[in-house]
Amino acid sequence: AQTVTQSQPEMSVQEAETVTLSCTYDTSESDYYLFWYKQPPSRQMILVIRQEAYKQQNATENRFSVNFQKAAKSFSLKISDSQLGDAAMYFCAPNTGNQFYFGTGTSLTVIP
Amino acid sequence: EPEVTQTPSHQVTQMGQEVILRCVPISNHLYFYWYRQILGQKVEFLVSFYNNEISEKSEIFDDQFSVERPDGSNFTLKIRSTKLEDSAMYFCASSPVLSGRGLNTEAFFGQGTRLTVV
Numbered sequence: 001a002q003t004v005t006q007s008q009p010e011m012s013v014q015e016a017e018t019v020t021l022s023c024t025y026d027t028s029e030s031d032y033y034l035f036w037y038k039q040p041p042s043r044q045m046i047l048v049i050r051q052e053a054y055k056q057q058n059a060t061e062n063r064f065s066v067n068f069q070k071a072a073k074s075f076s077l078k079i080s081d082s083q084l085g086d087a088a089m090y091f092c093a094p095n096t097g098n099q100f101y102f103g104t105g106t107s108l109t110v111i112p
Numbered sequence: 113e114p115e116v117t118q119t120p121s122h123q124v125t126q127m128g129q130e131v132i133l134r135c136v137p138i139s140n141h142l143y144f145y146w147y148r149q150i151l152g153q154k155v156e157f158l159v160s161f162y163n164n165e166i167s168e169k170s171e172i173f174d175d176q177f178s179v180e181r182p183d184g185s186n187f188t189l190k191i192r193s194t195k196l197e198d199s200a201m202y203f204c205a206s207s208p209v210l211s212g213r214g215l216n217t218e219a220f221f222g223q224g225t226r227l228t229v230v
Binding site for chain 2: 097098
């Protein structure tokens with residue numbers, strides 16, 4: 001079974017500042033995808049960003065970017081210019097087949 | 113924008129009763145999933161479904177659980193005899209089928225059904 005570790009159960013960031021959420025995972029696959037999902041208090045899971053493991057270039061999506069280190073099996077999420085609406089639980093989720101493997105999540109608080 | 117819809121949003125049931133959680137995936141998607149999240153814990157995979165059969169299931173998905181796509185639009189999760197520990201948020205998700213193992217697409221999640229077993 002795939003293991004996903006998010007070592008920061010809680011993080012906080014000042015509004016407009018930058019924060020990085022860490023994620024490491026364990027897989028023997030060489031072909032896979034990685035996702036970050038956001039779960040606001042409404043509980044819906046919303047896709048934030050995704051990364052193809054075969055691509056060396058880190059994915060970016062507006063204020064969100066990743067630092068993907070394939071050899072280290074590390075997939076961190078950077079949120080720039082943090083906004084109050086970014087406050088949520090963030091889940092790292094690799095997908096190596098027909099399912100997503102979720103980490104335990106990082107609860108992000110944005111301080112006005 | 114197309115979305116996955118789940119009903120009901122909250123279901124309360126007595127222990128031992130059967131429950132059916134309903135999901136309407138996005139219409140052109142062909143992979144369907146159920147996940148659950150016990151309060152305060154991580155999201156856990158239950159089952160994936162493709163071409164009218166289960167593709168993968170976890171150890172959580174025992175004989176008490178079943179899934180069905182009864183009419184080409186709904187995707188249901190049935191729990192035959194609920195236990196207290198089945199109380200959780202249940203998420204349905206869908207993704208379009210792609211070549212290979214369907215890796216390179218995100219799953220679209222519904223807003224979840226909160227199941228409370230009393």
